[in-house]
Amino acid sequence: TLFIKPFKTTTVDQTEDFIRESMRIITEDAVKKATDVREKVCEWHSPEDLKELLDLQLTDEGESDTRILERCRDAIRYSVKTTHPRFFNQLYAGMEPYSMVASFIIEALKPSLYTYEVSPVFTLVEDAVLRKMREVIGWKEGGDGIFNAGGSLSNMYAVNLARYHHCPDVKELGLSAVPRLVLFTSQECHYSISKAAAFLGIGTKNVYVVPSDNRGKMIPTALEELIQTAKSEGAVPFMVNATAGTTVLGAFDPIEEIADICEKHNLWLHVDACWGGAALMSAKHKHLLKGVHRANSVAWNPHKMLMACLQCCAFLVRDKTGLLQRCYSARASYLFQQDKFYDVSYDTGDKSVQCSRKPDAFKFWLMWKALGSKELEQRVDRAFAMAKYLAQEVKKREGFRLLMEPEYANVCFWYIPPSLRDLPDSTELWEKIHKVAPVVKERMMKKGSMMVGYQPHGDKANFFRMIIISPQVSRQDMDFVLDEIDRLGRDL
Amino acid sequence: TLFIKPFKTTTVDQTEDFIRESMRIITEDAVKKATDVREKVCEWHSPEDLKELLDLQLTDEGESDTRILERCRDAIRYSVKTTHPRFFNQLYAGMEPYSMVASFIIEALKPSLYTYEVSPVFTLVEDAVLRKMREVIGWKEGGDGIFNAGGSLSNMYAVNLARYHHCPDVKELGLSAVPRLVLFTSQECHYSISKAAAFLGIGTKNVYVVPSDNRGKMIPTALEELIQTAKSEGAVPFMVNATAGTTVLGAFDPIEEIADICEKHNLWLHVDACWGGAALMSAKHKHLLKGVHRANSVAWNPHKMLMACLQCCAFLVRDKTGLLQRCYSARASYLFQQDKFYDVSYDTGDKSVQCSRKPDAFKFWLMWKALGSKELEQRVDRAFAMAKYLAQEVKKREGFRLLMEPEYANVCFWYIPPSLRDLPDSTELWEKIHKVAPVVKERMMKKGSMMVGYQPHGDKANFFRMIIISPQVSRQDMDFVLDEIDRLGRDL
Numbered sequence: 005t006l007f008i009k010p011f012k013t014t015t016v017d018q019t020e021d022f023i024r025e026s027m028r029i030i031t032e033d034a035v036k037k038a039t040d041v042r043e044k045v046c047e048w049h050s051p052e053d054l055k056e057l058l059d060l061q062l063t064d065e066g067e068s069d070t071r072i073l074e075r076c077r078d079a080i081r082y083s084v085k086t087t088h089p090r091f092f093n094q095l096y097a098g099m100e101p102y103s104m105v106a107s108f109i110i111e112a113l114k115p116s117l118y119t120y121e122v123s124p125v126f127t128l129v130e131d132a133v134l135r136k137m138r139e140v141i142g143w144k145e146g147g148d149g150i151f152n153a154g155g156s157l158s159n160m161y162a163v164n165l166a167r168y169h170h171c172p173d174v175k176e177l178g179l180s181a182v183p184r185l186v187l188f189t190s191q192e193c194h195y196s197i198s199k200a201a202a203f204l205g206i207g208t209k210n211v212y213v214v215p216s217d218n219r220g221k222m223i224p225t226a227l228e229e230l231i232q233t234a235k236s237e238g239a240v241p242f243m244v245n246a247t248a249g250t251t252v253l254g255a256f257d258p259i260e261e262i263a264d265i266c267e268k269h270n271l272w273l274h275v276d277a278c279w280g281g282a283a284l285m286s287a288k289h290k291h292l293l294k295g296v297h298r299a300n301s302v303a304w305n306p307h308k309m310l311m312a313c314l315q316c317c318a319f320l321v322r323d324k325t326g327l328l329q330r331c332y333s334a335r336a337s338y339l340f341q342q343d344k345f346y347d348v349s350y351d352t353g354d355k356s357v358q359c360s361r362k363p364d365a366f367k368f369w370l371m372w373k374a375l376g377s378k379e380l381e382q383r384v385d386r387a388f389a390m391a392k393y394l395a396q397e398v399k400k401r402e403g404f405r406l407l408m409e410p411e412y413a414n415v416c417f418w419y420i421p422p423s424l425r426d427l428p429d430s431t432e433l434w435e436k437i438h439k440v441a442p443v444v445k446e447r448m449m450k451k452g453s454m455m456v457g458y459q460p461h462g463d464k465a466n467f468f469r470m471i472i473i474s475p476q477v478s479r480q481d482m483d484f485v486l487d488e489i490d491r492l493g494r495d496l
Numbered sequence: 497t498l499f500i501k502p503f504k505t506t507t508v509d510q511t512e513d514f515i516r517e518s519m520r521i522i523t524e525d526a527v528k529k530a531t532d533v534r535e536k537v538c539e540w541h542s543p544e545d546l547k548e549l550l551d552l553q554l555t556d557e558g559e560s561d562t563r564i565l566e567r568c569r570d571a572i573r574y575s576v577k578t579t580h581p582r583f584f585n586q587l588y589a590g591m592e593p594y595s596m597v598a599s600f601i602i603e604a605l606k607p608s609l610y611t612y613e614v615s616p617v618f619t620l621v622e623d624a625v626l627r628k629m630r631e632v633i634g635w636k637e638g639g640d641g642i643f644n645a646g647g648s649l650s651n652m653y654a655v656n657l658a659r660y661h662h663c664p665d666v667k668e669l670g671l672s673a674v675p676r677l678v679l680f681t682s683q684e685c686h687y688s689i690s691k692a693a694a695f696l697g698i699g700t701k702n703v704y705v706v707p708s709d710n711r712g713k714m715i716p717t718a719l720e721e722l723i724q725t726a727k728s729e730g731a732v733p734f735m736v737n738a739t740a741g742t743t744v745l746g747a748f749d750p751i752e753e754i755a756d757i758c759e760k761h762n763l764w765l766h767v768d769a770c771w772g773g774a775a776l777m778s779a780k781h782k783h784l785l786k787g788v789h790r791a792n793s794v795a796w797n798p799h800k801m802l803m804a805c806l807q808c809c810a811f812l813v814r815d816k817t818g819l820l821q822r823c824y825s826a827r828a829s830y831l832f833q834q835d836k837f838y839d840v841s842y843d844t845g846d847k848s849v850q851c852s853r854k855p856d857a858f859k860f861w862l863m864w865k866a867l868g869s870k871e872l873e874q875r876v877d878r879a880f881a882m883a884k885y886l887a888q889e890v891k892k893r894e895g896f897r898l899l900m901e902p903e904y905a906n907v908c909f910w911y912i913p914p915s916l917r918d919l920p921d922s923t924e925l926w927e928k929i930h931k932v933a934p935v936v937k938e939r940m941m942k943k944g945s946m947m948v949g950y951q952p953h954g955d956k957a958n959f960f961r962m963i964i965i966s967p968q969v970s971r972q973d974m975d976f977v978l979d980e981i982d983r984l985g986r987d988l
Contacts, residue, residue: 019593023527026597027519034604035515046616051842054616060624062861066868072594075865079601079858083617086606093614096606096852101511102564104603105518109571111599112526114578114588114806121941122585124538124546125575132552153645154850164695178699179671195826196851202824203656203849205697207670252830307852314606315852332694334687338744338951338961343931345938350543357695358646359688360588360799360807366571369554373567376558439835446837449613459830469830 022069029076038085039099044452045091046084054082089476090454092485095251095279098474100311102371107313110367116360117151118339118353120346126363127350133365133372137304137318140284142297148328149320150355151364155278156196158303158319159245161357163187163200165301165321166243166272168331175331179205186210186234189245190222191462192255194276197245210239219408220255222246228265243272248293249280252461252469253407254414256280260295267298275299278317280412282309285377286384292411306368309387309413309473310380316364328355383475387413390472394482401486403494407467415470419444419489421496438465444493453488514561521568530577531591536944537583538576546574581968582946584977587743587771590966592803594863599805602859608852609643610831610845612838618855619842625857625864629796629810632776634789640820641812642847643856647770648688650795650811651737653849655679655692657793657813658735658764660823667823671697678702678726681737682714683954684747686768689737702731711900712747714738720757735764740785741772744953744961745899746906748772752787759790767791770809772904774801777869778876784903798860801879801905801965802872808856820847875967879905882964886974893978895986899959907962908953911936911981913988930957936985945980 037043049057058078067075085091087099115123117130134149152158167174171182179185185206189197191213201211212234214227227244234241244266246257259275266273275296281304283289284296296302300322307316321328333354340354353359372380391410398404398417403425407416418437427433441458448454457469470485529535541549550570559567577583579591607615609622626641644650659666663674671677677698681689683705693703704726706719719736726733736758738749751767758765767788773796775781776788788794792814799808813820825846832846845851864872883902890896890909895917899908910929919925933950940946949961962977 020528023523023593023597026600027523030597030600030604031515031519034601036512038605049616050838051612051616051620055620058617058620060620060861062624062628062864062869064869066866066871069866072862072866075862076597076601079617079621079862080605083605083607084614086608086614087604094608096608099606101515105515105522105568107603108518108522108600109526109568111596111603111805112522112579113530113572113575114591115575116578116586116588116806120543122576122578122947124541124543125550125571128543128547128550128552129571132554136554153649153854154852156849156851157645160695160849167697174697174699175694176699176701178676178693178702179697180674180676180702181699182672184670184672194851195828199824199826199849201670202667202826203652203696205659205666205671207666207668207673209668210670210672251828313603314608315854332691334691334694336687336743337953338949341934341951341958343934343958345934345941346542357648357652357691359648359686360646362645362807369552370564370567370571372554374558374561374564377554377556379558442833442835442837449837455614457830459833461829466833466835 022073025073026076029073033077033080035099038080039087039089041089043088045088045455046449046452047082048449048452049082057082084455089474089481092470092472093455093457095308095471096314096473097471098311098476100313100371102374103311103313103367106367106370110363115363117363118351118356118359118361120350121344123363126366127352129369130352130363130365133369134318134320138320141302141320143322146324147320147322148324149318150328150352151316151318152356152358152361153317154315155194155303155305155317156199158278158317159194159196159276160200160203161319162274162301162303163204163206163243165328165331166274169272169327170242184210184239186212186239186241187243187245188212188214188227188230188241190214190216190247190257192216192220192250192253193245193247194251194278216255219411220250220253222257222262224258224261224265227262231265231269241269241271243274245274245276248275248277248296249412251279252414252459253416254410254412256292256411259293259299263295263298273299274301276303278303278305279308281305282384283412285380287381288385289388309384310368311473312368312371316367332357386475387472390477390479390482391415393479394470394472397482397486403490404486407464413472415472416467418465418467419493421493423496434465440493440496441466441468443496444489447492448488454485456485517565518568521565525569525572527591530572531579531581533581535580537580537947538941538944539574540941540944541574549574576947581966581973584962584964585947585949587800587963588806588965589963590803590968592805592863594866595803595805595859598859598862602855607855609855610843610848610851610853612842613836615855618858619844621861622844622855622857625861626810626812630812633794633812635814638816639812639814640816641810642820642844643808643810644848644850644853645809646807647686647795647797647809648691650770650809651686651688651768652692652695653811654766654793654795655696655698655735657820657823658766661764661819662734676702676731678704678731678733679735679737680704680706680719680722680733682706682708682739682749684708684712684742684745685737685739686743686770708747711903712742712745714749714754716750716753716757719754723757723761733761733763735766737766737768740767740769740788741904743771744906744951745908746902746904748784748903751785751791755787755790765791767794770795770797771800773797774876775904777872779873780877781880801876802860803965804860804863808859824849878967879964882969882971882974883907885971886962886964889974889978895982896978899956905964907964908959910957910959911985913985915988926957932985932988933958933960935988936981939984940980946977948977
């Protein structure tokens, strides 16, 4: 007999049939078709039209399994296929079958990661993955860490941990009892640093923004100056966030020089390597994060470049004294009983800001087991190589203009339609170029041929940002992107 | 051709075979076997033994698909079956097939919820579910909300939003620029309120703990007094957290009376209904949350009593002026471009403290579509009835002692083995009773027959806390629990 006797008037067999049929639909539509290059990346509908198509309303009576299976098909059909080979819109993309299977196992088993008792396998798996990632960072003798629901949350963990390290009293007394605390990050950092400052009660104005150079890297002398400024104001610097792989330009802050400054001023160094951490897997490219072992904490998302399923985000800590647990513990007696019959140091829940927590490390562990470090390295190297190829093509082609040489897998460029190519360089020209990308984007979405992001950035007019991740992407795909932008925008 | 050309020397067909075979294993082992009452709830191994069994180490070379499939089987085998009918250990349990299928769809499609452009279907689904949940709460004319990674996070959203509402300057200036802020919650509340105070820089000592009565309900007069105390100290009260369904005792704070006090003092009222919110689905039991429509915000987790897959957690807001967005916005230009070709008010990402965010609402929406509100109501009513039945049985049986009549689906009781039954009521007796539950728990884990939680609570010795959720649970299962505890503990 199957597991559930639904109140609904389905028999046990019908429920089993439903699951089997839904698995077939998922395999065909959400896996095979969604990743087939001959299919569309998306089937665009406006919010108003899509509401009609989906019939979203929730009612008193339930629907038949047949109808629910149709709804599954529709949800898949109208969703954007982020696993499609032509999806280049975000810092994640592509299908990793081993990780997907791990996800399914997690979903079916419904584990939550707070006590060993409830999640024995996933507790140990998380420990093993964190251990290996710390080793890759270069922390050879232990340390700590936790997987959590997103890189933004990892960065918040870091800010809070740095604050606690600097001033443990804040946990009990709050910020109203201490002088104004200040942290430092570059102008190119992810917006989660500013969100963290707001959420954690530090205040966005107490994030001192360090200028970056033309390549998007933090300028260490500017950091040094800003620390002095803060001190002269009577504020208390406690942390520097360095970014390894910035969101838009893919730049790497000079960690070694920043670490020197942090040591001098006794500041916590956090490295936001959510996007760029993958370079550590590559013997050839890990120099980009030179000095990362000197960081006090690192955020690194295997769901980005390394293609683990969403979300898979590690927050890693160099401390070996239990700082993480002291900072986050609340000692809930209904979960963390001290009279259990096993070693309760395996209960990780009191290190977390969450209560229920998903065992995301398993999605990375299973694929790592399947591929080995060597193949992960080759994939990273290939993304670097492909980005370089695309940049070269951009430089070769008429009507395309590279923003800057890629340092990582972000390739940023403008498309200039024929009508604008002979105009003199002027504010008016750039205002016109600024309007090109949104139209090209609209057209690619409505055609469903690919998805590439665009944005303005600082004083720069809207440009395309290609993100290269998936190992199935080839030179032909890179060529296709440029051809397609030209096809879609040449009449503008 | 299939979606991916792995670097690994598998052919396309082999990858497809791998997925198909893994789906078969998941259906057989993680769904059917895991939920079969004749199987064990868990196969216990100590952390040291399990490490050996799992072979966790990550190495340079990858493994064959055959080996990876074995690893999938092992991960399932050694995991606790939280979907098993005899799992009563946490505030979630049981298998909901419609929600599980929705989870699989999400995992396969890899969506992230920040812009309509990337997640059109799931953006609209979340909106529809939040709308319906607000309607159930009794907010008829709009409002706001967001799904997020756990009830703890929902409660943190509430604390931050209440703070922002009270004093918008905190977002920019931080707490060091304002007087000491204080919030109120009962002694029985979830520990995430204290975690929120620590994380958000408020400080755990600025959480003023209101005494609860014997039933675990906040005492309104004590709240009123504590607010006066705080004011007399020069602190600034800004929020009260009321709990609907406390973690251990399943108690409901008197929302109506608390709302009166909040109105009088102009305080934000947040209702943590993560566990108890499900009672709102029941015409018979929704009186437990009487007055909830007067709250400013509500946290409610459909992954608990309503059995959506983990995690599925809504944070709901009564405000209609865009407070949530103003509080959380960071206006990242690479995501929230204002020159998009569709109505960007559908982009929800700037309301969130996360960047990537999973579309958890879909896991609730699909099951709600399948079951209808009526069946959700019947399920909730059944859990209440079953809790009542169990409490009656506890009272009837020798050697069992009920802590208190259940108000919800938590049934708390002591087991007193024969050797202790005739001893006089004394500190020594309770010290002995305190040691019973941990041993019984150890024995049930090693036998794998069921999982029931225990804890000390205030001055009360360790007692069992049965949580009744799953609609497949019958009176026979309730009887089994008591029989089994007696079997496992009668020699103590």
